[in-house]
Amino acid sequence: MNISNIFLPPFPPDISVNELLNTMNRKDKKPIVAPNAFMIYRTNYFREIRNDREISQSEVSFMASQAWKQEPQIVKQTYYDFSRQAQEIFLAQNTVNVDDNIAIKKYFIPFVEIAAGKSSLLKRTTTDSELFLLSQGISLSQEITKEQNSIQEAFVSHEIFDELKTSNIYFEILSEQLSIVFDFQDLKPTENLHLAIQKALKSNTPIKNLKLVFQEFGHYFHTKLIFGNKLQRIVLKENTESLDYSKEFDDIFEIELVQPFDSSYMIGMDGYPIELSQIRKWLDIVSNRISEWSIIKRIVVPLYKILDISQQREIENLFINDNFVLMFETTQFLDYSSGYQRIEYDSQLESDNYQLFGNVLTRHGEKIENVHVKFNMKTEFGFSVSWHDFRQDHVQAERSARRPYSLRWMLIGCPSEIGYFDSNTRDIPVNLGVKELNFIYDSESIKIDVGKSLFQKNIVMLDIEYAPFPTFLFFKTNIVKWQESGSIEMQIKLMKEEDEEEAMLIDEEEKEDEANAMLIDEEEKEDEEEMEDEEEMEDEEEMEDEENGEDEDFIITIRWSILNLKNDSEIDIWSQLGEVLE
Structure with a gap:
């Protein structure tokens, strides 16, 4: 005797639509489609019959199909009503409008x-x-x-x-x-x-x-x-x-x-x-x-x-798989002499897969050369920035700490990944790249290929890192030649605090400070000069020990970011972050 002829699920069903839907869910997932009347009937059929018998799902499907045919219209109508309720629940759970x-x-x-x-x-x-x-x-x-x-x-x-x-x-x-x-x-x-x-x-x-x-x-x-x-x-x-x-x-x-x-x-x-x-x-x-x-x-x-x-x-x-300038900000230093500051974003980003470039500016908005800026600890909430001023001695650094210096920085990434896109920078495409290469100390120049065409008035930002070097050293770059094909030739100078010949021109306020410093009595100046000479000799001896292999090559990492500005009037602002190709 066919079991479907003697077994029918109880009527009315002793289970609600929500309970049946939960039974039909797979691995705690919502159903992909709303169940129809027979699917609900079959689920209830299996629920009732599994307590007494061990049968496969395919057998249950066949048995339920035969049992459904024997059910009176009032039973089928009940499951049709269940199906309509299930459809309403299903549609309420889906937001695909x-x-x-x-x-x-x-x-x-x-x-x-x-x-x-x-x-x-x-x-x-x-x-x-x-x-x-x-x-x-x-x-x-x-x-x-x-x-x-x-x-x-x-x-x-x-x-x-x-x-x-x-x-x-x-x-x-x-x-x-x-x-x-x-x-x-x-x-x-x-x-x-x-x-x-x-x-x-x-x-x-x-x-x-x-x-x-x-x-x-x-x-x-x-x-x-x-x-x-x-x-x-x-x-x-x-x-x-x-x-x-x-x-x-x-x-x-x-x-x-x-x-x-x-x-x-x-x-x-x-x-x-x-x-x-x-x-x-x-x-x-x-x-x-x-x-x-x-x-x-x-x-x-x-x-x-x-x-x-x-x-x-x-x-x-917004969904172009390319890099753009997503943020362009100026942040006031809280304490320039500290050499460190944490910067938080106004809103949380979707990812931390982005790059940062920046420079230190005077209160007049002029870029200060020979200040090494380093970004680290990037998250969706913010980043940390550290800096070291190579152009001044300890006395000048102490006076600079009281000045309203600021950090001009930009964040580069893919808009759809980061989830943030400044409405004022959306027409500025960026050529972003990184490359490792061999560098010979005191070599005349090196060349890199940035992979895309270069044009006059492009803004080029370069950052060079060499992990074994301590934080009081950094590479200063100067572009000497470039080609439209994407080739850049640059000079690289390894900077250190004692490179007096590399000190740059100081702004008018700094010149006034220097003039005031000239009033220091001769005795104090002689003491300072003697101390500086002693420190210089000690540092030179240390550097000689460290640079015994200075003619040997080593691996450096070059990061670059190249802006292709469409509006020439913006060049002055963006040039604070890099060199303008002439």
């Missing part, structure tokens, strides 16, 4: 196409998002590229689009009857959407604010709605390595030749299972039952693609 009415101006007129036809699809899905879109009948317009859709998906805040790897089998049979088509070119944004996008783009966190805009207005808009009926099956297969294919079938009954899973039945939109042998009859019936037609497929476009061309370009530029 499609065509919010306030986003589109409604002066377009759709047209109707007769689309009678049948088709089928058998596909192995590899991600939750792929399975979700297939089961919901959502597909992109052919006018939209994969890159354009990935931009819109970046604004969708839902775990379905986390691209988690799965291995599922999706099988559907469609009976298409008619289509309602909207001309893509007729779709125009409302003034409210235009203004909301404009405000988000002008902010320093445009991607974050654009997410909020699309959550309010929607993520996609329909360009085509296909009506008819469909059957589908979803089999959750973990580690199905052998099913590495995706194929569309011109003749739906070729599916009988492919048996990767139990394809003996399909599930209708009403939740009722239909055996494969009855599908021909089902196709003939649904074409004449207009009352049973519903939307079975949706062709959509990303909402951002209906915006003005200028706004589309601005959004797409």
